[in-house]
Amino acid sequence: MRFAASEDEVMVEDMLDRVLSAARDSAPRIDGQAPRPAPEELRSKLGDLGVWGAWLPDSAGGSDGGPRLLMTLARGLGRVPAHHGLIGGCVLPGVLLARSRGAEAAALARRIATGAMPVALAAMEPGARWDMSAPQTRAERDGDGYRLNGTKIHVAEGATAETFILSAGEGEGVSLFLVPAGTPGLTVAAYPATDGSQWASLRISDVTLPATARLAGPGEGAAWLEQAFTLAAFAAASEILGSCEAALRQTVEYLGTREQFGKALAANQALQFRAADLHTDIEMLRSQVLGAANALSQGYSLRARSDVAAAMAMAVQTGDLVAREAIHLHGAIGMTRELGIGYHLLRADVLSRWLGSAEHFRATFLRAAEEEEEAA
């Protein structure tokens, strides 16, 4: 596999650049924020262009673009602050729906590919951190169907979803269910995260579902979730890469123009070296994200899993460092919402709180690498 961008990827990158800068330039300044594209318009535009769901398989409304196109999309989105919803509204539900053979799932996946966000995944639970293998939410047989009880938290895009994919313990395994938002017994409560995006908690009290609502049985659910969150981590690492690239570019421009003590900030070697170190960190992150994309493109293997975990472990650290340095090197103006450089820190933080810390991904990496070595 090659590292350099293919013609398709270059085309998608150009398209993204055009759409994102047009959306940003026409966006109003709301509530003192740096101008930001309106998410719905952005998604539907990218959906119309066939970019939003291009990574999905043909059968799920995509164009079999695979991980390389997902990387290109997420990285491009990372360069422009926006609550785009790619990971929560497209990647997580998209992976699960694409694995399902049901007609309803296929119809939902095709809607997702157009830029709509009908589905959110509710898999995290209070106090469980990033372990989704043993949910307290339970599914019991009830006549021909199921009865569900439990609680879910940190549901991305959950405030606006029409349908949830809920994980629940069934027997010894984990099953996945499609649950419409209006189902009696399901209470959805929205809350904002620190980056301003909307999240939701779910209280599930005697929710009854028909047998057809089960998307994955207890023998499958855990593996499906692992794959979905692996791809989510990959998209997040790609997004953070884009965020780092944009933050450093903006910072380097600022160093070249801002004058203090009668000379450009860029004339100070201490600041030059900080920028050079950030560039080096970003080059390493870029190399690993590309490596993960290539491994994933060859199939969902142990190598792909360890490569993704490595990429996200690096992304969490590099994203945090680059964002903090970008704020600092801007000086006081870096502290303002109006400039918006701080959004990179807000976003990198939310992605890491949601999907896993650097330590979490290092542990995931090492386990996968060890399994791979044992298998060899």
Added chain:
Amino acid sequence: MNMQMSSEAAFRAEIAEFCKQNLDPEMRRLSDLGLSVGQDMAKDWQQRLVARGWGAPAWDAQWGGAGWDMRKLFIFEEEMAAHGAPQVATFNIKMIGPILQAHGDAAQQAHFLPRALRMDDVWCQGYSEPGAGSDLASLQTRAERDGDDYIVNGTKIWTSGGHLADHMFCLVRTSREGRRQGGISFLLTDLATPGITRRPIRHFYGAHVFNQFFFDNVRVPVANRVGQENAGWGIAKSLLEHERLFSARHTEARRKLGRLTRLSREVKIGNRPAIEDAQFRDDLAKRMIELRALENATMRALERLVDDGGIGPYASVLKLRGIEVNQRLDRAIVQLLGPDALPAEAAWEGDALDGLIPDEARNAAESRYWWRGPAIAGGSQEVQRTIITKHILNL
């Protein structure tokens, strides 16, 4: 693509087989520990490589090169390192050989290249001076014409392996006009020439690594000048582009990681193998992840080299990070060993430690000390940062 992959696998297998047949276990053990294999073993290994046609694969075919493309050269280096082959005669094979092929005259090539290939001559590099380190162009050792000779006066320092060498290629000042870089010439010197004296410089951990050479009215034939007078700077800089891929020194880091993981199953922390300790596992994962990223970065550089013919300032990114990765691996090994990193390498000469501590503790601390050097040599880390600032970030 599949055909390409299968021929690559066949090539890797060919190298593995060669190492199995020819690599002495003791030689492998020493080079895995980062120790020199000594001149006799080095010459023996080089003879075997030459016999196989692999003595200097990057050289022109007429001088013994293998005629491989850059990808194949890269795989060769990687695979040799992976099997524990020592790096021998690097100044012969990677420096003076390519320089003579590109810039030497017919007589120089015919005389020196076969001798360098067989290690009949052993070369060292005379670039740095007491007043010219990172700022190499300020070098002062002067060569003045006297008939068919130059008379050389001055001093060269930090000469790695100078005590094992019999020849030195050096940069000397032949003019003080114009740009400093423009007054430098490239000379080949026989170290047995009268007027040359050598002083050993001990590394801070005790080993004899460096040397200082003094030139006192040393006569070097003008015939030993490579290229035109005052053209030496460009010649010295013309390192083979594919060698720049190894700026990251990722093959050495990979060997260190092997040592760290082997030790992690042997060394115990709180009655359990270190590999089961949560804190150690997190540290190990950090080292593995940064090396994997570095290897991907190197593969990207190889792809760029094949596409564009060069990697430009990207080599500085590789060097900057690659040396850090190597240094952190050395540190991790020493930390894992704990008290067992206390004995000096010389302790293995006796039997005081037999069966008491892991054999891979040998030279662990010294390797860490030695690896402070590459961050200073060949353009210090700060020089690399300056290159990144100026030529990549355009600041």
